[in-house]
Amino acid sequence: MPLSRLRNRLSVALAGAGLLLAGCAHPSVGSDRDDPTEPVTLTFWHGWSTPGEMKAINDSVTRFEKRHRNITVKVVPNVTDETMNQALRAGGDDAPDVVSSFTTNNVGQYCSSGMWADLDPFLEKTGVVKEKVFPKTLLDYTSYRGEQCALPLLADSYGLYYNKDAFKEAGITRPPRTMSELKRDAVALTRRTEDGSYRRVGFMPDFRLYQNSPDRLFAQWEPRYFDAHGKSRLAKDPSTRQFLTFQRDLIEAQGGYGPLEKFRTTFGDEMSSQNAFLTQKVAMHMDGEWRGLMLRQAKAPFGWDTAPMPVPDDRADTYGKGYLTGTVIGIAHSSTHQNAAWELVKFLTTDTDQVVRFANAIHNVPSTKAALKSPELDADPTFRTFLRIAQNPRSVALPPSANGGQYVTALQDFSYDVEAGKVPDIGKGLRALDAQIDADTLQSEN
Template sequence: MHSTSSRRSRRTIAAVTGSAVLALLATACTGTNDAGGNDDSASGKDVTITFWHGWSQDSEVKAIDANIAAFEKAHPNIHVKAVGNIADDKVNQSLRAGGADAPDVVSSFTTNNVGMFCSTKAFADLKPFLAKDGIDAAKTFPAAMLNYTQFEGDQCSLPLLGDAFGLYYNKAAFAKAGITSAPKTFSEFAAAATALTVPDGNGFKQLGFMPLYHGYESSTEHFLGQWGPSYFDGSGKSNLASDPKVAAMLNWQKGLVDSLGGYDKLDKYRSTFGEEFSAKNPFHTGQVAMAIDGEWRTASLAENKPDFEWATAPFPVPDDQLATYGRGYQTGTIVGIASSSKKQAAAWELVKYLTTDTDAVVSFANAIHNLPSTFDALNSPKLISDDNFKTFLDIAKNQHSGTTPPSVNGGAYIVSLQNLGYAYESGEQKDLAAGLTATAKEIDAAIAQAK
């Protein structure tokens, strides 16, 4: 995972390119899938495996290379050829083509594509490997992380670090507005957002919170994570029009847009924001007093040092779900074994090490400021943390935290919901019930076409 500008493009591309990725995966080579060892690496034979990943920054590459070096030291007969800065479209093309140049192990930032990786058998089912080594996945990985690495019973990937979303707030602005603690419910949040907003002519000197879906990280799925919706019913049909939590979220967000000045005024102010992953981020500059963001922001703020004190807390929850406070939306990086690989035994040893070795997970998390992805690593005394980062560790451990479920056509359903959100917040779509019904039908038709 990146703590750079590529992170947001990762989330956007993950949702937008689902159908294109599926077209590639549909004809992917599907090799053997056994946990018995098909490359003689277990007997000491020298084996070289190829590992493709998306990390590209020098610090990130240095961190993953350090873990690979530690793995090779522990497994002297398994050699790893690591190739970084690989996007999913290239992965899918290579898996489709197969051959000696195809990767054996693949890491992806795109959790939305897990449903396709699993359903097309582009990635091998890891359940036999886990069973062979006596690894209980449910006791090893937090539930939300485990959920976004499997599809319809196929555990075709495992978590490799994670992200969680919470609330960042300006302590100086809070004190000036007389707010003594972070809001826990959405009614408290709305009151705080209003109290923290300082008008300036037709704009703002300071905005309490930017609720628009085009704002940084204020997406439909991140907000919905605080409600715990059911995106699909038991038969796999879209549940967006039937689950009242979805309409509740959209109405909450629209109410916040209207109360803070309306869509046009907010969108004009949004156009003044600097780049998200820079010192010109609107929270860094004080243009907004509260923001929804991931754990990586703690490192950015520590580096850029804004001229005010700041703190983190879980993002608020609906008033009638106060018992779930502490939850948050989660996503992360996944890693799997190419079904076309002829070196799956050696590939599994690398995957197992990267995802379940506590020291490996902790050292990687420390290096790139992401969340560990196992229970043991989350509780490790070697984990570097402070009160602000601990917020996100607690979100990752929270039993109510959730994610968006995998789908056979990737994140296309998230794009459909987001498009409805854009139309509803701007006033283009005035009948929410009708919009939800049409969106659910659109999602069902797209999924049916993809199968």
């Protein structure tokens, strides 16, 4: 997760709340009757904000403009979802033509609100067969109820970073592949000081740590969040209880929630030189593909490597999969230059050379089948772990929902209570969680 995405977390929550209102809004009607060969200026809003990220996107736009001499692209960086959604609801000349978001959770609302245009007609008339271009999981998280209102613009996959020096010291010869191995290795890797406090934990399970959002580890159980009617079914899925029970067991095996949470508060900022994995306060850590570049830039003072996250013991044959998410891009429904806008979206998302160059520039996973296999991709084996995870057919992304990311927030809040020992009856708690998610969904649809 680039720093710009980290900064976007608060705006994501606000955008989710705003989008509930957007479901009842009537966005300005644009036009798909424009001639994409005529001179035009498009406005492209995105959320990237660091110098390297902005250079990469600006270089991409320059390559596009050289191919389309009649189209000028005005790029506006560091736009939050909240700002974007307000502008799209208002419409008018100040609204963007092309928009991108780091929030795949909100795709269901982007589609159902009508603020993002359906891209299927554009794909069809320009001969782009989306099933041949994009991996299925990425198509799934960019569509909702049959409407492809977004396309993937690079992806993120999550895996395990581990300290090879610590492994050697503990006599561990390979990274864990199952959850029981993860618990065993976490205990073996944990080190304490003379007064009994932690010097290092094998794997910090706390859901509040950095990228440890519960939905990311839960992906290894391949959960089904909703039934065919869109109703939450977390209480009915045995994997939910198995996942939460494992979390409790992992916490207890390393000393209990209180001591672990106290140790977590000593960790530095995720994106700083005081990151807990970089400072060797954790020996194993779940993170995305971007972390490798940061570790190399920081000249980590220990050997490290990457691997897929472990899987449940009864699903050992699925080892290699992981959690997927990424950036999405679409066309504002209010745009009066939708055909020209599609030319930009098509170039950024389907041109193999462009996707590979952009992926290498910001160290993200490419989002097309052809780009994932390109020999021009970064050859670093620690990065290619994440490419394999992205191509694994068992890898999982969050399903789109009409209530956007609210169901994920509800799961997070519930999981915080579970790991802290505040939920004596997990089954009862999950039934209440399902009811809450269904109520939120109903409200968003009315």
